Amino acid sequence: MEQFQDRQSIGITDLARSTGLLPSDIHRIVRSLLAVHYVDQDPETKKYRLGFALVRLGLTAFRGNLLREKARPILAQVSKRLGATIHLTLFECDRLELRHLDQTNGPTAAMLQGHQLGGVEQLHCTAVGKAILASLDQDTLASALQKSGLPRLTRETITDAATLVRQLEEVRRLGYASDREELRPGICCVGSPIRDHSNAVVGAISASIPASNFFLSEEPHMGAILKAVADDLSTAFSVSKLVL
Numbered sequence: 001m002e003q004f005q006d007r008q009s010i011g012i013t014d015l016a017r018s019t020g021l022l023p024s025d026i027h028r029i030v031r032s033l034l035a036v037h038y039v040d041q042d043p044e045t046k047k048y049r050l051g052f053a054l055v056r057l058g059l060t061a062f063r064g065n066l067l068r069e070k071a072r073p074i075l076a077q078v079s080k081r082l083g084a085t086i087h088l089t090l091f092e093c094d095r096l097e098l099r100h101l102d103q104t105n106g107p108t109a110a111m112l113q114g115h116q117l118g119g120v121e122q123l124h125c126t127a128v129g130k131a132i133l134a135s136l137d138q139d140t141l142a143s144a145l146q147k148s149g150l151p152r153l154t155r156e157t158i159t160d161a162a163t164l165v166r167q168l169e170e171v172r173r174l175g176y177a178s179d180r181e182e183l184r185p186g187i188c189c190v191g192s193p194i195r196d197h198s199n200a201v202v203g204a205i206s207a208s209i210p211a212s213n214f215f216l217s218e219e220p221h222m223g224a225i226l227k228a229v230a231d232d233l234s235t236a237f238s239v240s241k242l243v244l
Contacts, residue, residue: 001038001050003015003018003019004039004049004050008049009042009045009047009048009049010047010048010049011045011046011047011048012026012027012030012048015030015048030048033048033051034048034051036053037051037052037053038050038051038053038054039051040052056094066237067088067090067101067194067202067203067233067237068088068101068102070233070236070237071088071102071205071233072102074229074232074233075088075102075103075104075205076104078104078205078207078225078226078229079104079105079106079207081225082106082207082209082222082225083106083209083213084106084207084208084209084222085103085104085105085106085207085208085209086103086104086106086205086206086207086208087100087102087103087128087189087191087205087206087207087208088100088101088102088103088203088204088205089101089121089128089132089203089204089205089206090202090203091132091201091202091203091204093140093200093201096140096143096144096147096148097120098120098121098123098128098129098132098203098204099118099119099120099121100118100119100120100121101118101203106207106208106209122148122151122153122183123144123145123148124145124148124149124150124157124158124164125153125154125157125158125179125182125183126179126182126183126189126191126206127176127177127178127179127189127190127191127204127206127208128177128189128191128203128204128205128206129177129204130164130167130168130171130177130178130179130191131171131176131177131191131192131193131204131206131230132193132201132203132204133145133164133168133171134168134169134171134172134177134193135172135193135195135201136201141165141168145161145164150164153182153183153184154181154182154183154184154185156180156181156182156185157182157183158182174220174223174227175192175223175227176190176191176192176223176224176226176227177190177191177192178190178191178219178223179191179206179208180211180214181211185211186210186211186212187208187209187210187211188208188209188210188211188214188215189206189207189208189209190206190207190219190222190223190226191204191205191206191207191226192204192205192206192223192226192227192229192230192231193230194230194233194234194237195234195237195238196234196237196238197237197238202237204230205226205229205230205233206226207222207225207226
């Protein structure tokens with residue numbers, strides 16, 4: 001892949017010469033890269049160039065690192081203020097996937113074993129997922145739900161699309177979403193979407209606490225805090241994008 005840094009297109013022979021690999025090995029590698037669009041082939045010259053899939057990966061990495069950098073000190077402050085585990089997620093709009101980008105440990109951290117950084121988050125039964133879904137247009141929302149499905153993970157999980165859509169209307173009105181033991185028993189979350197300079201949703205932030213504490217606390221109070229934090233992150237992210 002590094003052979004493309006100084007040249008827009010390269011043939012098999014040149015790739016073999018510059019890497020020291022056999023042409024047959026180069027051909028096999030290039031075929032694999034073509035299959036996933038990491039390289040494309042010019043139909044006229046038959047030479048290869050970098051594919052658009054690398055642009056997607058690069059933008060995802062850039063946006064993720066920038067968002068994480070801006071959010072990290074804020075996550076720690078909110079975690080301490082709420083006594084909660086705070087999650088930061090990044091939405092890949094082209095793949096309709098929500099990925100776990102960062103986390104500050106709180107009282108539910110031990111209960112979230114297997115919640116891996118970089119892993120794909122559920123959309124229909126998490127506060128961050130619902131915050132994202134509520135921000136999508138109707139066609140994209142339908143595509144996202146079709147791709148992810150509505151699997152039941154606890155007895156509280158919403159598995160009926162019509163019921164979920166009605167709940168998303170409430171999320172839009174309030175500006176935050178809730179997960180009431182829908183992903184894991186004993187854990188509740190509140191989350192709000194993060195947007196870029198064009199107002200497109202790029203991710204979400206959520207706070208999770210034990211259900212016993214959640215039902216004794218004021219959900220609107222937590223929701224207001226998370227919404228304010230998400231708005232601050234949106235502003236910081238938008239300013240950074242405009243400067244860059």
